[in-house]
Amino acid sequence: MKLFFLALSLSAMMVAQVTVTVPATTVITLAGQPAGTQSTKNQGSAPLNSPVQVNIPFVAGQALRITATGSVDAAGPDGSANCTDFFRAEFSIPEIDSPCRTLVGVFLGDSTRPQPPAVDFRGDSNQALIVRPLIQQPFMIGSGLNAAGDPKVFVVPTGATRLFLSAVANANSTGSFGATVSTALVPDEPGNPVRVSGASVITLANQAAGTISNNTIRSAPLNAPAQVNLPLIAGQVLRIVASGSVDGAGPDGQPNCNDFFRSEFSVAEIDAHCRALVGVFLGDTVRAQPPKLDFTGGARNNQRLEPLIQQPFLIGSGYTDAGDLKQFVIPPGATHLAFSAVGNSNSKGFFIVTVSPDSPTTPVVTASGITAGAGFGRSPLAPGAIAAIFGSNLAVNSVPATSVPLPTLLDQTRVYFNLRPAPLYFTSAGQVNVQVPWELSSETSAQLVVTRNGAASMPIAIPLAAVDPGIFLVGENTGAVVSNSTGQLVDQQTPVQKGDALIIYASGLGLVTGTVTTGAPASATTLEPTKLPVEAILTIGGQSVPLQVLFAGSAPTFIGVNQVNALIPSNTPSGVGRLKLRTGGAESNEVVIAVQ
Numbered sequence: 001m002k003l004f005f006l007a008l009s010l011s012a013m014m015v016a017q018v019t020v021t022v023p024a025t026t027v028i029t030l031a032g033q034p035a036g037t038q039s040t041k042n043q044g045s046a047p048l049n050s051p052v053q054v055n056i057p058f059v060a061g062q063a064l065r066i067t068a069t070g071s072v073d074a075a076g077p078d079g080s081a082n083c084t085d086f087f088r089a090e091f092s093i094p095e096i097d098s099p100c101r102t103l104v105g106v107f108l109g110d111s112t113r114p115q116p117p118a119v120d121f122r123g124d125s126n127q128a129l130i131v132r133p134l135i136q137q138p139f140m141i142g143s144g145l146n147a148a149g150d151p152k153v154f155v156v157p158t159g160a161t162r163l164f165l166s167a168v169a170n171a172n173s174t175g176s177f178g179a180t181v182s183t184a185l186v187p188d189e190p191g192n193p194v195r196v197s198g199a200s201v202i203t204l205a206n207q208a209a210g211t212i213s214n215n216t217i218r219s220a221p222l223n224a225p226a227q228v229n230l231p232l233i234a235g236q237v238l239r240i241v242a243s244g245s246v247d248g249a250g251p252d253g254q255p256n257c258n259d260f261f262r263s264e265f266s267v268a269e270i271d272a273h274c275r276a277l278v279g280v281f282l283g284d285t286v287r288a289q290p291p292k293l294d295f296t297g298g299a300r301n302n303q304r305l306e307p308l309i310q311q312p313f314l315i316g317s318g319y320t321d322a323g324d325l326k327q328f329v330i331p332p333g334a335t336h337l338a339f340s341a342v343g344n345s346n347s348k349g350f351f352i353v354t355v356s357p358d359s360p361t362t363p364v365v366t367a368s369g370i371t372a373g374a375g376f377g378r379s380p381l382a383p384g385a386i387a388a389i390f391g392s393n394l395a396v397n398s399v400p401a402t403s404v405p406l407p408t409l410l411d412q413t414r415v416y417f418n419l420r421p422a423p424l425y426f427t428s429a430g431q432v433n434v435q436v437p438w439e440l441s442s443e444t445s446a447q448l449v450v451t452r453n454g455a456a457s458m459p460i461a462i463p464l465a466a467v468d469p470g471i472f473l474v475g476e477n478t479g480a481v482v483s484n485s486t487g488q489l490v491d492q493q494t495p496v497q498k499g500d501a502l503i504i505y506a507s508g509l510g511l512v513t514g515t516v517t518t519g520a521p522a523s524a525t526t527l528e529p530t531k532l533p534v535e536a537i538l539t540i541g542g543q544s545v546p547l548q549v550l551f552a553g554s555a556p557t558f559i560g561v562n563q564v565n566a567l568i569p570s571n572t573p574s575g576v577g578r579l580k581l582r583t584g585g586a587e588s589n590e591v592v593i594a595v596q
Contacts (some may be wrong), residue, residue: 016056016057016182016183017056017180017181017182017183018054018055018056018180018181018182019178019179019180019181020052020054020165020178020179020181021052021176021177021178021179022051022052022068022103022165022166022167022176022177022178022179023052023167023176024072024073024101024167024169024173024174024175024176025044025048025049025167025169025170025171025173026044026049026050026051026052026165026166026167026169027039027042027043027044027049027050027051027087027166028051028087028093028096028104028105028106028138028164028166028168029041029042029087029088029089029090029091029093030042030044030045030046030049030050030051030091031050031051031053031091031093031106031108031162031164031166032091032108032162032164033046033050033091034046035047037091039090040090041087041088041089041090042087042088042090043170043171044171049171050164051106051164051165051166052164052165052166052179053162053163053164054163054164054165054179054181056163056181056182056183057183058156058160058163058183059156060156060157060158060159060160061155061156061158061186062155062156062183062184062186063130063153063154063155063156063183063184063185063186063187064153064154064155064156064163064181064182064183064184065144065151065152065153065154065181065182065183065184066103066105066141066144066152066154066165066179066180066181066182067143067144067145067151067179067180068103068141068142068143068144068177068178068179068180069143069177069178070175070176070177070178071175071177072101072167072169072173072174072175072176072177073101073169073173073174073175074175075100075101075102076143077102077103077141077142077143077144077177077179078099078102078142078143079098079099079100079101079102079142079168080099080100080101081099083099083100083101084097084098084099084100084122084346085097085098085099085100085101085168086098086168087104087138087168089115089118092112092113092114092115092136093106093115093136093137093138094115094116094117094118094119094136094137094138095118095119096118096119096120096121096138096139096140096168097118097119097120097121097122097346098121098122098126098140098168099121099122099126099140099142099168100168100169101167101168101169101173102121102140102141102142102167102168103140103141103142103143103165103166103167103168103177103179104138104139104140104141104165104166104167104168105133105138105139105141105154105163105164105165105166106133106136106137106138106139106163106164107133107134107135107136107137107156107157107160107162107163108135108136108160108161108162108163108164109135109136109159109160109161109162110159110161112136113135113136115136116134116135116136116137116210116219117134117137117210117212117219118217118219119133119137119138119139119219119222120199120218120345120346121139121140122345122346123198123199123343123344123345123346123347123348124197124198124199124246124347124348124349124350125140125197125199125222125223125345126140126142126146127146127147127350128146128152128197128222129146129150129151129152129153129187130152130153130155130186130187130189131152131153131154131155131222132155132157132209132221132222133154133155133157133222134157134209134210135157135158135159135160139154141154141165141179148439149439149442150439153184153186153187155186163181165177165179188408188421190416190419190421191227191228191229191230191454192228192229192230192354192355192449192451192454192455192456193352193353193354193355193416193419193447193449193456193459194226194227194228194339194352194353194419195226195350195351195352195419196225196226196242196244196277196339196340196341196350196351196352196353197223197226197340197341197350198246198247198275198341198343198344198347198348198349198350198351199218199222199223199341199343199344199345199346199347200223200224200225200226200339200340200341200343201213201216201218201223201224201225201261201340202225202261202267202270202278202279202280202312202338202339202340203215203216203261203262203263203264203265203267203312204218204219204220204223204224204225204265204340205224205225205227205267205280205282205336205338205340206282206336206338207220207224207265208220209221211265213264214264215261215262215264216261216344216345217345218345223345225280225338225339225340226338226339226340226353227336227337227338227339228337228338228339228353228355228454229454230337230355230357230454230455230456231453231454231455232281232330232334232335232336232337233330233357234330234331234332234333234334235329235330235332236329236330236357236358236359237327237328237329237330237357237358238327238328238329238330238337238355238356238357238358239318239325239326239327239328239355239356239357239358239458240279240315240318240326240328240353240354240355240356241317241318241319241325241353241354241356241458241459242277242315242316242317242318242351242352242353242354243317243351243352243447243459244349244350244351244352245349245351246275246341246343246347246348246349246350246351247274247275247343247347247348247349248349249273249274249275249276250317251276251277251315251316251317251318251351252273252276252277252300252316252317253272253273253274253275253276253277253316253342254273254274254275255273257273257274257275258271258272258273258274258296259271259272259273259274259275259342260272260342261278261312261340261342263289263292265286266286266287266288266289266310267280267289267310267311267312268289268290268291268292268293268310268311268312269292269312270292270293270294270295270312270313270314270342271292271293271294271295271296272295272296272300272314272342273295273296273300273316273342274342274343275341275342275343275347276295276314276315276316276341276342277314277315277316277317277339277340277341277351277353278312278313278314278315278339278340278341278342279312279313279315279328279337279338279339280307280310280311280312280313280337280338281307281308281309281310281311281330281331281334281336281337282309282310282334282335282336282337282338283309283310283333283334283335283336284333284335286310287309287310289310290308290309290310290311291308291311292311293307293311293312293313293314295313295314299314300314300316301320301321301322302320302326303320303324303325303326303327304326304327304329305326305327305328305329306329306331307328307329307331308331309331309333309334313328315328315339315353327358337355339351339353352418352419352447354447354449354456354458354459355455355456356455356456356457356458357455359455360393361393361452361455362393362452362455362456362457363391363392363393363394363450363451363452363455363456363457364391364392364393364457364458365389365390365391365394365448365450365457365458365460366391366460367460367461367462369389369390369391370387370388370389370390370448370460370462371387371388371389371390372385372386372387372388372468372470372507372508373385373386373387373388373433373470373472373507373560374386374469374470374471374472374473374505374506374507374508374588374589375470375471375472375473375588375589376388376470376473376589377468377470377588377589379465379468379586380462380463380464380465380468381436381462381463381464381465381468381508382436382464382465382466382467382468382507382508382509382510383436383437383438383439383440383441383443383464383511384435384436384438384441384508384510384511384512384516384518384560385435385436385468385470385507385508385560386425386433386434386435386436386507386508386560386561387422387433387434387435387436388431388432388433389415389431389432389433389434389448389450390430390431391430391450391457392429392430393429393452394413394427394428394429394430394431394432394450394452395410395411395412395413395427395428395429395432395452396411396412396413396429396452396453397411397427397428398426398427398428398429399411399426399427399428400425400426401423401424401425401426404519404520404521404559405423405517405519405520406423406424406425406435406519406520406559407423407424408421408422408423408424408519409421409424410424410426410427411427412452412453413427413432413450413451413452414450414451415432415434415448415449415450415451416447416448416449416451417436417437417440417446417447417448418440418443418446418447420437420439420440420446421437422434422435422436422437423435423437423518423519423559425559425560432450435518435519435559435560436464436560437518438516438517438518439518440464441466441511443464444463444464444465445461445462445463445464446461446462446464447459447460447461447462448460448461448462465584465586466510466511466532466584467508467509467510467532467583467584467586468508468586469506469507469508469509469534469581469582469583469586469587469588470506470507470508470588470589471504471505471506471579471580471581471588471589471591472505472506472507472561473589473591474489475491477492477591477592478491478492478591478592479491479504479505479579479591479592479593480504480505480506481502481503481504481505481579481591481593482502482503482505483496483497483500483501483502483503484500484501484502484503484565485497485500485501490502490593490594491592491593491594492576492592492593492594493594494594495593495594495595495596496568496593496594496595496596497568497595497596498568498569498570498571498572498574498595498596499567499568499569499570500567500568501550501565501566501567501568502536502547502564502565502566502567502568502579502593503563503564503565504536504563504564504565504566504579504581505555505561505562505563506561506562506563506564506581506588507560507561507562508562508588509530509532509534509552509553509562509564509581509583510530510531510532510583510584511530511531511532512528512529512530512531512553512554513528513529513531513553514526514528514554516528516554519559520559521557521558521559522554522555522556522557522558522559522561523554523556523557524556524557525556527551527553527554527556528553528554529551529552529553530552530553530562530583532583532584533549533552533583534549534552534564534581534582534583535549535581535582535583536549536564536566536579536580536581537579537580537581537582538568538572538577538578538579538593538595539577539578539579539580539590540572540573540575540576540577540578540595541573541574541575541577543573545569545572545573545577547566547567547568547569548566548567548569549564549565549566550565550566550567551563551564551565552564552565552583564581568595572595573595574595574596575594575595576592576593576594576595577592577593577594577595578590578591578592578593579591579592579593
């Protein structure tokens with residue numbers, strides 16, 4: 001068993017940033033219009049009701065992070081719950097549908113282009129973490145966070161030179177939003193597993209940005225289906241499993257409700273349960289449209305499917321009603337695999353889809369192989385803690401991380417908790433060490449997936465807990481416990497003196513005060529104590545001796561490591577004892593120490 005943790009410096013990324021005030025009475029379609037221009041559809045005129053221009057330098061392909069506070073008509077930037085509104089198309093800016101009173105934006109170029117497609121942010125589209133609007137195509141910003149509290153980024157389109165912000169409100173609305181716009185990096189999008197939006201459309205697979213589905217009145221890229229990043233080998237069997245819900249229905253769709261996507265762009269029609277998960281294989285060139293498939297009857301339980309290129313097929317949960325794992329055979333010439341839900345433009349929710357090839361090189365993980373990195377206990381994992389994952393085919397080479405922030409890709413290996421990439425300390429064929437993302441602190445469970453060169457292990461559901469204390473081991477019963485006075489490791493042969501303090505290295509002690517960043521070192525100058533009290537208990541000479549905890553929190557400059565400083569009472573019995581930590585009602589593993 002190997003355990004690696006880093007204590008390296010974190011360099012800050014310099015960003016440009018500007019803050020603006022967006023009045024309630026601004027109108028997004030007046031963006032860039034000269035003074036005196038009257039909006040005949042959305043009320044108001046320039047410059048009184050012009051949207052606010054954001055003067056921040058940006059370039060095509062760059063991401064912007066926009067966060068907002070304040071209120072309009074008593075609603076925050078995410079808008080009024082259960083209320084939707086729109087700005088009608090005007091001045092070559094298309095219609096946008098969104099929650100009432102929300103914050104929206106639009107990019108413009110130096111010259112007017114043909115009007116792009118209208119967009120609908122009433123459903124899952126307003127939860128997307130990466131938004132790629134077209135020039136002149138309004139987009140919803142809201143607070144800048146999705147429902148899980150994750151920051152969104154907005155990618156600058158090619159040719160954009162200006163950015164404008166407004167509220168979806170009325171001429172008599174009151175209030176304002178304060179919006180802070182800063183430059184950022186475009187985050188990596190998981191390529192396997194993938195997030196499949198309930199508002200996506202399977203027939204838009206591989207279609208260029210701006211392409212409109214005349215059948216569904218949705219467009220790319222906002223409603224494009226998710227594509228998996230996986231090498232496709234003709235004849236290979238794929239295991240495709242899904243979780244999540246769209247409009248309250250799981251991946252198998254709504255019982256007693258059938259719907260379809262009409263054929264379009266040479267992609268055949270598919271009939272299936274409403275909101276079900278469907279997929280399609282595509283090649284590098286467009287072929288003649290294949291026959292349609294109907295999964296509204298018994299075919300939905302076919303265990304083995306051999307779809308043609310451009311022929312959508314039902315996936316559902318990836319299991320038949322009898323609980324058998326389905327098999328999907330890759331057709332000759334397939335180079336892309338895309339997924340969508342059979343939903344509507346305002347459908348809410350999403351599926352998490354994992355593709356696991358039936359191959360001897362595919363990573364294999366079992367629930368029993370997922371342990372805490374400190375103590376290797378198989379209890380629930382705690383966000384922020386180090387976890388050790390054991391299995392087979394987890395990596396090609398043994399590779400330690402050598403820089404911070406910790407990478408989420410080492411050699412060809414990635415680890416995901418749900419769709420969150422985990423920072424990696426070390427990878428090998430049989431073991432991977434990761435930090436459980438802090439962002440999971442409000443979750444009680446997560447799906448863990450290990451990918452190698454795009455091929456994913458079958459997902460494992462793991463429980464999460466606020467704390468999962470563990471003491472790092474350096475031997476079978478020897479912990480990472482150091483004498484403060486001598487700096488020596490304390491074990492059965494090297495005792496600690498009475499009245500001396502122990503430095504105990506642990507993990508899984510839960511949230512700490514201060515700002516923590518997943519994959520980044522703890523502060524070297526500011527202590528970050530745990531929010532929950534921590535006890536250190538020594539059982540020795542038949543007695544349970546509570547130690548005085550002088551400090552418990554993040555180990556300075558380390559990642560995912562806790563440090564507990566505890567004083568050995570002068571009246572502690574001499575001999576060999578067992579030391580453990582307790583916090584939040586959970587106890588750590590025990591390690592052996594000697595007291596003299």
